[in-house]
Structure formats: C-alpha cells, structure tokens
Amino acid sequence: MKEIVMADRAGFCFGVKRAVDAIVDALESRSSAKEGEVWSIGMPIHNPQEVARLEAMGLKIARNADEVPNGARVFIRAHGEPRAVMEGLRGRGETIADMTCPHVRRAQERAGEFSSRGYDIVLLGDARHPEIQAIMGYVDGPVDVVANVAEAENLPKRPRVALISQTTQQEELLAGIASALVPKAGELCVCNTICKATVERQDAVRRLAGRVDGVVLVGGRESANTAKLRDIAKANGMDVLWIESAEEMEWGWFEGKMKIGIAAGASTPQWLITEVCNKIART
C-alpha cells in the first residue's frame, strides 16, 4: 500500500472557491431551470471536470458577452474581464455577478491607475491567458506582456514604467524581471500582485521535496498555476504525474514508488483531489 503525503496547501484558492460557490448558490436557488438562466462568459475555471459538474447543474457558458441572452444573470469569472466588456454588459442592463478575484481586481486597478498617471505598463504573464487579457483591458495606451527575463531585456528604455504581475506568477521571476527593467526605466514601480495562495501552493510543493518518491499533481491542463507547480516540483528534483482526474492515473508511473505526494492547482476542486487520493490508497 502506498503512503500518501498531501501538500499542506492544495486545491481551490479563495477567489476560485468564492466564484464557484456563488454559481452553485445561484443555480440551486432557482425555482425552475427556465426561470433565471445562469451564464458564465468563458470557462468559469480552468478545470474541465468542475465545469462539467456546473454545466450538469444548469450553468450556460457563453464564448463571449454577445452570446449572453438579454435578461440573463451573468457571472464574471475569477480571472476577470476587460473594462470594455464589463461596461458593455452594464450598458445592456444585465444582472452581473462580478466574481473577479479580489487579487486580480487589484492588478486591474493598479494597471488602470499607473497607466492614467502616464506610466508605460509591463505585465508579467501569459499574453493569451484570460487574466492578462482582462488586465490589459484596464490599460489606456500601449502595454507590453513579458513571460521571461529575456523578453524584458528587449524592451526599450522609458522614463516611467509600472510592472504588474499576473497573480499566478512566481515571485522569483517577478524579481528577475524587475532587475532587468531597472536599467530601462528612470522610475520603475513594481506592483507585487502575486497572490499569496499561489505562493503558498508553490511553497507547499517545495516542502514535498525529499519527503516523497514522486508527486501526483491534480489540475486542469489549461491551468497556468498548475503548470507552475509542475515546474517547481521538477526543478526540485521530483518525478511528477500531472493528471486532470483519477481516470488518467498511469499505474506504471507508481512502480517502485512508496511515498506519493499529492499537489493540486488553485482551480482543482476538493472532490477531484479526494477521488485521486482514494484511488491511490486502494492500490
């Protein structure tokens, strides 16, 4: 029988739990499925299994704001939406449940404030990620998105630069980007908008090093913060099996491993983690 060592921080962060709980509440409190449709713009979280559960309860998912029917109740996911999308929805008089994570909201506000004060904005993150897309929507004027130090080193020299981070980035990388931008800015303001929950989950993975024979990482393939946990586990010399659900378990991977660490991204629901633990414990 395998021994399971849980990372001491794993699964839903505050912002994701808040958004999912609100959607579940809205779906459960309807007197009928017809009355009061509940919509989300885009996947409410980067976890297909949890999204499937919400859809089974009646959640409708629009690809964009235009697909949301008039009069529907619209949930804004934890990643947030660009300012123009929010204003468009308000203009149409939709009932908006804004579940933008407060940490993401802070990054949006900083981007808006510094850009209105004449700073050039540099975002650390993945340019295609909805959180970065939403933050970009609060910047008036040009904005650069960098994913690594080399990209930051290619930026031009400017008088005033504000560096703002996607909430799921690593602090070490933000520090490295800041260091690369110091010679490129007369004044550089670094907003450490990295979420504590992300850092805590990252530290918890680091603490598994040396204590386990391998780490099973539970999380959606699209989840940026889960990908970071994989990188950190590997960088700390751990063998990683990244799965979305218990069904994906590769039993060959477990051969010769007795102590199994379990880690999970901030968008992984507890029920998925529990299923994985139970399945391993039964082997």
Add this chain to the structure above:
Amino acid sequence: MKEIVMADRAGFCFGVKRAVDAIVDALESRSSAKEGEVWSIGMPIHNPQEVARLEAMGLKIARNADEVPNGARVFIRAHGEPRAVMEGLRGRGETIADMTCPHVRRAQERAGEFSSRGYDIVLLGDARHPEIQAIMGYVDGPVDVVANVAEAENLPKRPRVALISQTTQQEELLAGIASALVPKAGELCVCNTICKATVERQDAVRRLAGRVDGVVLVGGRESANTAKLRDIAKANGMDVLWIESAEEMEWGWFEGKMKIGIAAGASTPQWLITEVCNKIART
C-alpha cells in the same frame, strides 16, 4: 617607453565641474580677498589636491553651517546638504550658491516626494557619505540605507517602498537590491537616480579590459565613485594602481607593463590626470 591608453570617459563630471567653476569664478571676481569671503561647507569635492588649489585661491572651508560667518557667500557642494541645513542658511539670510548636482537634487526630490506620499524610503549607498546624508535630510520619517543585497534582504516586509540610489552607485547593484526588495514590498518604486556620467566612467574602465597591462586610477581616497572604478577594473581582471597624484606613483608596479590604461573618478581635475600621464610618458 610606456604606451598610454586613456579611458574614453575620465575626470570631472558635469556636476563637479559646474561647482568648481562657480567657486573659481567667485574667487577670481572678488576685488579684494577681504571683501566677500567665499565659503564651502565641508570639502567641496573629494579630491584633496583640487581642494588645496581652491584654498590657495582663498576658499574657506567650514566644518558645518554654524562655522560660516554672517554675510559670507556660501557654496553648497555638488553632494548637496540636508534640507534643514539649507533652510537654516536661508533663515540667516546668507547668500547661497547652491551647486548641488542636478542629479543629486533629483534624488533628494524623489526621496521627499515618495516619503510625503507615505512610502518607506530605502537608499542604496554609503550611510556616511555626504550625498546620502543630504538625501536622508529630505525624508520625513524612517529611512534605511543599504550598501548591498544582504542588507536589503534583512529589511522587513512593508506595503509601499521607494528605493532611491546614491548617484555614484552601479546599476547592476541597484537592480540586485530591487530584486531583493520585490518580495518585501506590495509596491516597490525604484528611482534610477544613478548618474549617466558615473555609468559612462564605469563602462570606459570596462572597455580597457584586454587592451592594457594595468590601469593607473587617479582619484581621491575619499571618492566613492573612484572606489567603484577600482572594483570594476579588478572584477574585469585588471591590475590597478590607485593614486591621488603623480607623486604617489609606485614605479615597481610598472615593471613588465607596457600598455598603461588611465582612468579617473568624477572628482579628479584634468590637471592631475595630465600630470600623471606626462610623468608616465617620460619614463
């Protein structure tokens, strides 16, 4: 005969030249030595030979503002003075010639602005250096002075921090300190107040590497920026002879060296550099 390779930037920077020229003008334009005494608070620049020349012309040097006699003309050196000293002199109605270097003035202004906006101030530099002492005099509230990354890492975590540099520091060190402070500040504003003249003299020393058999560095023992040039030359594998004047030349050092690089700090007057070059050329 030795071959001399001059660093392509050496000697007086704009701020020092401006201050020294103004003192010389004031001394030369007096109709008599009695009429209109010319005072400096502290050594006007960190170069004893140049200071001796100015004293021979009639400059009086006070240890502090209280030593300046009433009615005298007071020169504020390029390093600047704390706000309280400036206000004290103005209150006494002295004729002040403020030769604070514009780059230092900018650092003082940034320190004052950010501290009045509620930021905790961190200064990169030497806590005993008059420039840092002057900048500290523009901060309302606590201020930390750090000289290296280890000292920055020991600072507590705070919501808003402004990092301001002594103008003669190295950009790489400012970048390293910024990197160390990112995890310690919700918002970190880095003011790159490092003077271009300093960076240019540093780059000029780097460019001597591989082209000379050794570097003669001309500059005052108290000159912080000259000490930096020594560090950079050594870090780039060059043998360095640091002298204040041609009299200090150690001829043993030159044995076996044919190509001699010449570098000089921002407070080294041209006449001293010329004397050194002439003496080497005559060997």
